[in-house]
Amino acid sequence: MKNFLFISIALIFLTGCEGFFGSKTDLSFIDAPEFQNRDVAYVPIQPIIENFLEPNDVIAGFDELIYVVDEGTQEIISLDQAGRELGRYTLPGVTRIMQDRQMNILAIGNFDTIINDNPYTLSTIYRLKLNSGSFYGIQYARVINKIVHPFYFKSSFSSVDAEVQFTSVDIMGDNKFYATRTGPRDNANQIGGPDDGIVLFDEDDEYVSNVFVSTNVGFFRDYFKSPSCITTQAKPRQSPSVSASSNFFVAMLSAEVPIKVQSIQFNETEFGSSYNVQLLSFTDTAEANDFLYRPGRFSNPTDMWMTGDGTNYLFVIDSEKDSLYQFTTTGFEGANPPPGSSEKKNIIASFGGNGQGATQFNNPTAVAYLDRIVYVADKGNGRLLRFKLTTDFD
Template sequence: MNRLRIIAFAFTIFSIIGLTACDGYFGEKTDLDFIEIPDYQSREVAYVPIQPVLDNFMRPTDVLAGFDNLIYVADNGAEEIVCMDEAGNILSRYSIPGATKVIQDRSLDLLAIGTKDTIISGYEYSLTCIYRLDLKGDLGYGLRYAEITNEIVHPFYFKTGFSTKDQYVIFSDISIIGDNDFYVSRTGTSNNLNQIGGPDDAVLLFGDDDVFQTPITVTASGSSYRDYFSEPSAIVTQCQPPQISANESRDFIVAYGDDETEYKIRYIEYFESDLAIEYNPGDQVAEDTSKADGFITEANKFSAPSDITISGDGTNYVFVLDTDRDSLYQFTYSGLEGVQPPAGAASTKYVKTSFGGEGVELTQFNNPQGVAYFNEIVYVADTDNGRVLRFKLTSDFE
């Protein structure tokens, strides 16, 4: 399906469901009056929790703001994808074995990472798998009408044979590109440059038809590196909702889970010419302390980044979750930590809004693994507390 058909189809869907979430999948606009303006006198700018807490989950490992203006949660404990409206009302659930991640493409299909049980040569294996869910059923649109239309099972998307080491490979994340191609981050135990399919630690490119195209090779300082990525734990592009303004850049940001790596967030830029296509490291952020007190690319800024998202409303903020530090960090796309100070502030330096710490309070987390952003609200899958938390910046309240 080419890009124009994708967008035309998506706008057809939006003409049905509008720019709303709803009591079912159709109906009146979601009432967002549940968002009470809090007392936030202690800090000029800060994230405050929105209540009620969404706690109808066992072990939520991802949260997604979809192009259809609905919220999706991958609940690993229940092994299912859960769909909610913006008010947090659960609309439907769909079973996905071993569900860990969920993303939506611009044709409104879901791609969910889970597991696939299979028997090979008489032995049982549970292999990492990407499930494609078509939400456009004969009876209507939505997760309740979903049908699995394809499965991408490791390693059978690039070879027919199987090695016992393949069972240790994991798809860690997915991110959509504007034309519905998508990147997949992958980790494993075998990183031989010469093995079929490339090193297990890799970022992979798939077409919109789910056909594997290539592992991403990064060109830096005149040399090409097939082993550039070290335990990639999360990946994100700028293609984020709302649909009408989704960015079509093929650049991406990737997080490293490697304990030995000091710089755990990497920007990768796509370059295409008549002669070649290249992926190059992005420019290092200038750590100008007159502008901000923290930077996304500073050494040892993160311990174990578990997820990344980008705000698609034009603000282009980058949110990074760190599961070891139980914290959420916010940066500009250029890497400055925080947000601009409010009008009339004494300083023009960006104000830090990052927060967290281990615990059960409403601004604390326990092993958070998923983050999303939509309509000025940040969603966090607070995994080991079994809940999804929502936050809004004090300066965004009217």
């Protein structure tokens, strides 16, 4: 095993929204849930949005709409913030999506082709344009480009290339984007880098480079092991203040990796640029009771979302633990104490557990955040759940 530097690194029902962007919920109707004695907690917003077959991904778009990938029907579904369906678009094998600041959807799906008289299904990132003339919406989407593995970095093909899968995609403020991928070959010196890795593309979908990582024990071309998802700081709403940072968090599923969610910083100096593992505290109990970098913290982190509103939170979904976790981007678990609170540490607001209750999940696979609302794709229960922190109500 390689020597990586992995630093020993409530039940309340709320009235549904009204209007296109939703109305504020009156907290006077809220009673403290009997099963937990805490003032800072996520409470479910009703109604639960159901009638999905296998909701595998959810994002909040820069157009301030919510998009759900239903893997069971191979559709991308758009909703307004009140939960009303606006349209659908079918894309073969679609699993994950993200919207860039041009309002295009980047969607991971499949592309069927014939190579040397043999049929193959290849992992592909599709670019969908959502406007058609004066009309806008997912129902008007059309494919304007596609990135087919492996032809973005080479012209040759081997049958094992068909085993490589893109697993997630996320953008930066200038519309460049990262894509994570997994595959069977871990040869750090092969063309295009090892199959497990992160790839950087420019805003025109042109391959730029693979992401290689420097640590204080060396330089690694094969640092990322079974990366499942990536999240950057560039998140809605659309504004000049959208982060231009190239930093990101990545989640990895490999049993080799004790710290499964890690912060990667992009550094640029007069001597060149590099990606480096950020060292986050996992022992400062004066700040928090638990930490992102605690070894063994996660079992199967399938999705993450960094907030884009200055709150600097990171949400992590663990599908095996059926749980949603909240951290600061400095690695402390929990939400900041509310004004006037005697509590000095971050207050843990993570929750979950297997079931069908309003704060339970069954194989949750994705999380998103917009306007202080957290969205969770509860795949095993075929539904989209929404939550709001008690301290976030006006």
